[in-house]
Amino acid sequence: MSAADLTAGREGPLADTDTRLSRTPRVAVADAALRDRLERIWRTEPGLKGWFGTVDHKEIGKRYLVTAFIMLAIGGIEALVLRLQLAGPNKHLLTPEQYNELFSTHGMTMIFLYAGPVLSGFSNYFFPLWLGARDMAFPRMNALSYWIYLAAALFLYAGPLVGAGPNDGWFNYVPYAEKAFNPGINEDIYALGMVFLGISTSVGAANFIVTAARCRAPGMSINRLPIMVWGTLTASAANLVVIPAVSLAFFLLWMDRNLGTSFFTVAGGGEPLLWQHLFWLFGHPWVYAIVLPAMGMVSDGLPTFSRTPLVGYTLVALSTVATMLLGFGVWVHHMFATGLPGLGLAFFSGASIIITIPSAVAVFAWLATIWLGKPVFTTAFKFFAGMILLFVIGGVSGFMTASVPADWQLTDTYFVVAHLHYVLIGINVFPVCGATYMWFPKMTGRLMDERLGWWNFWTMFLGFNLAFLPMHLTGLLGMPRRIYTYDAGMGFSALNMITTIGSFVFAVGVLMFFWNVIKSRRSGAIAGPDPWSGPSLEWTIPSPPPPYNFAVIPTVASRHPLWEDQLDETENRSSFEEGMTLDEGKEALAVSILDAEPDRILKMPSDTTAPFWLTVATAVLFAGLLGKLWWLAALGGIGAIASLAFWNEPRTKLLEREPDAHEERRNG
Amino acid sequence: MAERIVSRPEALPLGPIGGRGIGWNGMVMLVVAEASLFGYLLFSYYYLAVSNPPGWVLESEPSLKLALPNTFLLLASSVAAWWGERGIRKDDRGQALGGIGLAIAMGAVFAIVQGFEWKDKAYGLGTSSYTALYFVTTGFHMAHVIAGLMILGALWLWTWRGFFSPLRMLPMANGIVYWHFVDAVWLAVFSTYYLSPYLGVGQ
Ligand code: HEM
Ligand SMILES: [Cu+2]
Numbered sequence: 052m053s054a055a056d057l058t059a060g061r062e063g064p065l066a067d068t069d070t071r072l073s074r075t076p077r078v079a080v081a082d083a084a085l086r087d088r089l090e091r092i093w094r095t096e097p098g099l100k101g102w103f104g105t106v107d108h109k110e111i112g113k114r115y116l117v118t119a120f121i122m123l124a125i126g127g128i129e130a131l132v133l134r135l136q137l138a139g140p141n142k143h144l145l146t147p148e149q150y151n152e153l154f155s156t157h158g159m160t161m162i163f164l165y166a167g168p169v170l171s172g173f174s175n176y177f178f179p180l181w182l183g184a185r186d187m188a189f190p191r192m193n194a195l196s197y198w199i200y201l202a203a204a205l206f207l208y209a210g211p212l213v214g215a216g217p218n219d220g221w222f223n224y225v226p227y228a229e230k231a232f233n234p235g236i237n238e239d240i241y242a243l244g245m246v247f248l249g250i251s252t253s254v255g256a257a258n259f260i261v262t263a264a265r266c267r268a269p270g271m272s273i274n275r276l277p278i279m280v281w282g283t284l285t286a287s288a289a290n291l292v293v294i295p296a297v298s299l300a301f302f303l304l305w306m307d308r309n310l311g312t313s314f315f316t317v318a319g320g321g322e323p324l325l326w327q328h329l330f331w332l333f334g335h336p337w338v339y340a341i342v343l344p345a346m347g348m349v350s351d352g353l354p355t356f357s358r359t360p361l362v363g364y365t366l367v368a369l370s371t372v373a374t375m376l377l378g379f380g381v382w383v384h385h386m387f388a389t390g391l392p393g394l395g396l397a398f399f400s401g402a403s404i405i406i407t408i409p410s411a412v413a414v415f416a417w418l419a420t421i422w423l424g425k426p427v428f429t430t431a432f433k434f435f436a437g438m439i440l441l442f443v444i445g446g447v448s449g450f451m452t453a454s455v456p457a458d459w460q461l462t463d464t465y466f467v468v469a470h471l472h473y474v475l476i477g478i479n480v481f482p483v484c485g486a487t488y489m490w491f492p493k494m495t496g497r498l499m500d501e502r503l504g505w506w507n508f509w510t511m512f513l514g515f516n517l518a519f520l521p522m523h524l525t526g527l528l529g530m531p532r533r534i535y536t537y538d539a540g541m542g543f544s545a546l547n548m549i550t551t552i553g554s555f556v557f558a559v560g561v562l563m564f565f566w567n568v569i570k571s572r573r574s575g576a577i578a579g580p581d582p583w584s585g586p587s588l589e590w591t592i593p594s595p596p597p598p599y600n601f602a603v604i605p606t607v608a609s610r611h612p613l614w615e616d617q618l619d620e621t622e623n624r625s626s627f628e629e630g631m632t633l634d635e636g637k638e639a640l641a642v643s644i645l646d647a648e649p650d651r652i653l654k655m656p657s658d659t660t661a662p663f664w665l666t667v668a669t670a671v672l673f674a675g676l677l678g679k680l681w682w683l684a685a686l687g688g689i690g691a692i693a694s695l696a697f698w699n700e701p702r703t704k705l706l707e708r709e710p711d712a713h714e715e716r717r718n719g
Numbered sequence: 720m721a722e723r724i725v726s727r728p729e730a731l732p733l734g735p736i737g738g739r740g741i742g743w744n745g746m747v748m749l750v751v752a753e754a755s756l757f758g759y760l761l762f763s764y765y766y767l768a769v770s771n772p773p774g775w776v777l778e779s780e781p782s783l784k785l786a787l788p789n790t791f792l793l794l795a796s797s798v799a800a801w802w803g804e805r806g807i808r809k810d811d812r813g814q815a816l817g818g819i820g821l822a823i824a825m826g827a828v829f830a831i832v833q834g835f836e837w838k839d840k841a842y843g844l845g846t847s848s849y850t851a852l853y854f855v856t857t858g859f860h861m862a863h864v865i866a867g868l869m870i871l872g873a874l875w876l877w878t879w880r881g882f883f884s885p886l887r888m889l890p891m892a893n894g895i896v897y898w899h900f901v902d903a904v905w906l907a908v909f910s911t912y913y914l915s916p917y918l919g920v921g922q
Contacts, residue, residue, distance in 0.1 A: 257748035269726035295756035311845035706734025708882035
C-alpha cells in the first residue's frame with residue numbers, strides 16, 4: 052500500500068510525504084550497532100517493576116510453562132494418592148468424600164490448569180519466533196492472560212487447601228452440584244474460579260488469532276505457517292466462541308446456589324440437561340483445544356528429526372481445521388446416556404465417527420514422514436513417535452464410545468478413564484515432553500541430557516502403558532469410574548494393583564523429566580542457535596533469543612526457510628541477514644492476512660503494571676462475590692474499571708492520538 | 720542460481736490510521752466472544768422454552784408500551800454515535816461532541832426506562848426459570864449498556880481534550896463499534912423476550 056492509497060477517500064489535508072503518518076522502512080544488514088540499539092529499546096527493566104510489568108512474550112511464555120508444569124506435578128501427586136487408595140480392595144486411605152474431592156481436583160487441575168496453559172506457554176514463547184515477529188499482537192493482553200491464569204489457579208486451589216475442593220467431577224453435573232445436595236462452599240469456589248479463568252483463556256485466544264493473522268514475516272503466507280501455528284490458531288478460534296458457554300454455565304450455577312434462581316433445577320422449571328449442553332458445547336471443543344496444538348508439535352517436530360518435510364502439509368493443515376469444525380457438532384456424544392431422542396443420538400454418533408477421519412489423516416501423514424525420512428532417534432523424536440501409538444489406542448477407544456450402544460455399556464466405567472488418559476497423556480503430555488526436549492535449547496541455550504532422556508522416555512512410556520492399558524479391561528469387566536473402593540471378590544484386584552504400580556513407574560518417569568530440565572538449565576551442553584538443523588525461523592536467531600527476537604525482519608520465500616538449499620524446491624531463498632530494521636522506537640511489522648504483504652508499522656507498548664493491577668482488582672471482585680461481600684465486589688469492580696481506563700487511555704507514543712499542542716512544542 | 724529475496728516495502732502506514740490498525744482486529748475478537756455469550760443466553764431461553772410444558776413463558780403477550788419506544792431510542796443512539804464519529808472523520812469537533820453526547824444521553828435514558836420496566840414486573844428473579852433467565856439476559860445486556868456508556872464517556876472526554884483527528888482515531892472507531900454491538904444485541908434480546916411470545920414460542 053502506498054501513502055497515496057492511505058489517504059484515498061478521506062477528507063482533510065494529508066500530503067503524500069507526511070512523515071508523521073508513513074515511513075519507508077530502512078532495510079539493512081544486521082550489525083552490532085543495530086542489535087545494541089534494539090536491545091536498549093526492547094529489554095525489560097531489572098527489578099520489581101520489570102518483573103511485574105514485563106510484556107515480553109518470552110518471559111510470559113516461560114511463566115506459563117513453569118506454572119503449568121507445577122500444576123502437572125500437583126495433579127500428578129493427587130492421582131498417585133487416588134491410585135494408592137485403589138491399589139487393593141477395601142482400603143481406607145481416603146474417605147469417600149475425600150476421594151470425590153481428590154479426583155475432581157485432579158481433573159480440574161489437569162484439564163484446566165495444566166493441559167491448556169502448557170500449550171499456551173509454548174505458543175506464547177514461540178509464536179513470534181515461528182512467525183518471524185518481534186512480539187505478540189497485544190503484549191499487554193498477553194501479560195494479562197498470564198496474571199489472570201495465575202490468580203484463577205490460586206483462587207481455584209483455595210478450595211482444596213481449606214478442604215473444600217470441587218467434588219462433583221471436573222464436569223460438575225447438576226443436580227449434584229446444586230446447593231440442596233452440596234451445601235458447602237466447594238462448588239461456589241469452583242464455579243467462580245472457572246468464570247475467572249475463562250477471562251484468561253479468552254484474552255489469550257484473541258491474542259493468538261490476531262498474532263497469527265497479522266504479525267508474521269513478509270512472505271509467510273498462510274500456506275507456509277508451521278502446523279503448530281495452525282493448531283493453536285484453530286484451538287483459539289474455538290476457545291473464543293465456546294469459553295462463554297462454560298463461563299455462563301458456571302455463572303448460572305453460582306446464581307442457582309446463591310441467589311435462589313432455578314436454571315438447572317426441575318422444581319423451578321429449570322432443566323438439568325441445560326447444564327450438560329452448555330458444558331459440553333464448550334467441553335468437546337476444549338478437548339480438541341488441548342490436543343490440536345500438541346498434534347501440531349508432532350507435525351513440526353517429526354519432520355525436523357526425520358530430516359524431511361511433513362508429508363501432506365496441506366491435508367494436515369486442513370484436517371486440523373476440519374477436526375475443529377466437526378468438533379462443534381459432536382458435544383452430545385458426552386450425553387448418550389441421558390435419554391435423548393434416538394434420531395439425535397444417531398446424528399451425533401455419526402458425526403463423532405466421521406471426526407476420526409481427519410485424525411487418521413494426520414496419523415498417516417506422520418507415519419509417511421518417518422518412513423520417507425532419515426529419522427534421528429533423539430529423545431524428542433521418541434516422544435513424538437511414541438505419541439502416535441498412544442494416539443491410535445486412544446483414538447480407537449474413542450471411536451468405540453462414539454457408537455451409542457457401545458457407549459451405553461462403557462460410559463462411567465474405567466474404560467472411559469483409560470480412553471481419556473490415552474488421549475490426554477498420549478496427545479498432550481507426550482508431545483509436550485518432546486517439545487520441551489526440542490525447544491528447551493532455544494529457550495535456555497542449553498541442550499537437555501539425552502542419556503537421561505532415554506531413561507525418561509522409556510520409563511514414562513512403559514509406566515504409562517502398564518498403568519492404563521489394563522484399565523480398558525477393568526472397565527470392560529464393569530468397574531465403575533469415580534468409586535472410592537471395590538470389594539475383593541469382583542475380579543478387579545489384580546488389575547488395579549498393576550495400574551497402581553504402572554502409575555508410580557510413570558510418575559518416576561515424569562520426575563526424571565523435571566530433573567532433566569532443572570539439571571540441564573545449569574549444566575547442559577551449549578546448544579548454539581540451531582542444534583537440530585531445524586527448518587523454521589526460530590533457529591535463525593541466538594539461543595536464548597534477544598528481547599527483540601529478530602534484529603532485522605526476515606523475508607520468507609518458502610515453507611522451510613532453513614532447508615531451502617537442501618530441498619532446492621524454489622527459485623528464491625529466504626533472507627535472514629538483511630531486512631527491515633524497524634528501530635525507530637519499539638516497532639514491529641503487521642502484514643496482510645493471507646499473503647503476508649507488509650501492511651503497517653506497529654508501535655508496540657512498553658512494559659506496564661496495568662495488567663497486573665487489573666488482575667488484582669478482578670481477583671478482589673471475585674473474592675467479594677464468593678463471600679457475598681457486595682461492597683468488596685464493588686471495590687474490585689471499581690479498581691478494574693480504573694485499571695482499564697488507565698490502560699486504554701490513548702497514547703501519543705503508540706500513535707493512538709494526536710500529540711497535545713504543548714507536547715508538540717516540547718518535542719520541537 | 721537461487722536468489723535471496725528481501726522485502727523492501729515502500730512507505731508503510733505508521734501506527735493506526737483512521738479506523739484501521741491492529742487494534743481493530745482485537746475489537747472484532749471482543750465482539751465475537753461477547754456475541755457468543757449472548758448466543759448461549761438465547762440458546763438457554765429457547766431450550767427451556769421447548770423442554771418445558773406450555774405456559775413456561777409467564778407473559779404470553781409482554782407489554783411493549785415501554786420496551787418498544789425504548790428499543791427505538793437505543794437504535795437512535797447508535798445513529799447519534801455514528802454521526803459523532805463522522806464528526807471526527809470530518810475534523811469537526813463540535814459535531815463529534817454533540818453526537819457522542821447525544822448518544823450518551825439516549826443510552827442513559829434507555830437504562831433508566833429499562834429500570835422501570837424491571838420494577839413493573841409482577842415477578843422476581845427467583846420466581847421461575849423463565850423469570851430468572853429474563854432478568855439475567857436483560858441484566859447482562861444492561862451491564863453492557865453501562866460499559867458502553869463508560870466507553871462513550873471516555874471517548875467524549877478524549878475528544879474534548881483534542882486527542883483525535885481524522886487520521887488518529889482508532890480508539891474512537893473501536894468504541895463506537897462496541898456501542899453498535901450493544902444495540903444489535905438488544906435487538907436479539909428484544910425479539911426473543913418481547914416479540915417471540917406473540918409468535919407462540921413457549922406457549
Ligand atoms: C500419573 C498420571 C495419572 C494418573 C495415575 C491418573 C489417574 C487418575 C485416576 C485414578 C482418576 C480417577 C478415576 C475415577 O475414580 O473415576 C483420574 C481421573 C481423571 N484424570 Fe487422571 N491420572 C493421571 C494423569 C492425568 C493427566 C495428565 C490428565 C490430563 C491432562 C488427567 C485427566 C483426568 C481426568 C479429566 C479425569 C476425570 C476426572 C473426573 O472423573 O471428573 N489425568 N485420573
Ligand atoms: Cu467429546
